[in-house]
Amino acid sequence: MRIETPEAMEALGRALGEAAPAGTVIALHGDLGAGKSVLARGIARGLGIGGRIPSPTFILVAEYTEGRLPLHHCDLYRLSDPDELVNLGLDEVLGGDGVVVVEWAERFPEILPADHLEVRIAIDGEARDVAIAGTGPVSQRLGSAVG
């Protein structure tokens, strides 16, 4: 999917947030500046979460409870040890009934549930090529709802 502007990226996220069922796990992949934060903000908006959605890179996980479903926004960039995921409480939220957005999940792919949505953002000048793929029935349904 070709995304030309940050607004279009946020709109894609919004569509994901609106369609995501409880228990959805979305792994975001893309280089610095690819637009992961913009997409995550869109997902929050789609869930009905207003206000600021700052980057969780340093705080590692941010939780928002005022939307249609709870949103857990995680960033594994600074983690080195899988034990840390337990301290993050990530093992609990990944099995919970909220929506989990994980940035830098490629660092610990083993923690992702079998059925999750993979979103890959490739930078092409000002534009972005976004590939969305579900790894199970629930995520495939979500992927086709926005694709």
Add this chain to the structure above:
Amino acid sequence: MRVLGIETSCDETAASVVEGRAILADVVHTQQIHVQFGGVVPEHAARAHTEKLVAVVRAALSEAGIERPDAVAATAGPGLIGAVLVGLCYGKALAAGWGVPFIGVNHLEGHLLSGLLEDPAPEFPFLALVVSGGHTTLYLARALGDYAVLAATVDDAAGEAYDKVARMLDLGYPGGPVVDRLAQGGDPTAVELPRPRATGLDWSFSGLKTAVRQVLQKTERPVVADVCASFQAAVVDVLLDRVVRAADETGVRTLALAGGVAANSELRRRAVALPGMTVVLPDRKRCTDNGAMIANAGRLHLEAGARDGLDLGARAGWQPA
């Protein structure tokens, strides 16, 4: 009143003893950091807190020359729940064992009140700019426990932008001090970078980071010092632009800087030069997470009569109010 303060909300294990505005001890055990993927990696962060906290608290008490304090304060949030709980539970247990009062402290309130440890200290009301890797927020501190958020980042924190730019330039970690140092030898007007705006007074640093990336892609041999100086100028411009606007809107003309980026030389230099503003700069040692700011905030609330029960829980998303 001698107050022991304990901080374990993120990467640092820290303890301090304060008495009034005097800091009797201030011990920070920075977690082992790895230069890996260009970022800091807190190894076993919460578990390491449990391993280091007893020694850190003992060191603080010994440095202060006391066996036990008159009260205990510990960070109760916001932060990683597992990490916060280590310091909070230990603090409560110490207070119970010693039979002294306990209070839970908001980590961000600790930062925004840290100017009160300086001499001269700001007087309420004042503006507090808490700017670090995890936070970029401008507070109006009207009185103890009465804070309003005037501006905050909508995406990356300023310190995070520093680290990501440092990573693009292969400067290693931590990025802030390196970019700051290199910027001193660069031309801040050499590279044209945007001064991004968000709604109202809010900041956006994500676009600035992307602009630096684009410059690096377009330029064959970028002058690293010039990129650093230009980036730093853009960050400080937008940080202080909102401070000036907030000062105009509120009529409050005292500013306290706090957080890791408050150690940045350009931010400090230009903040103190703001016309018509009284600016309180924190000691560089106390910009990053530390126990003294927790002991200090705890002391102020304790002196105002506040106490917490031993049933106080950790609050991952607690915002100062």
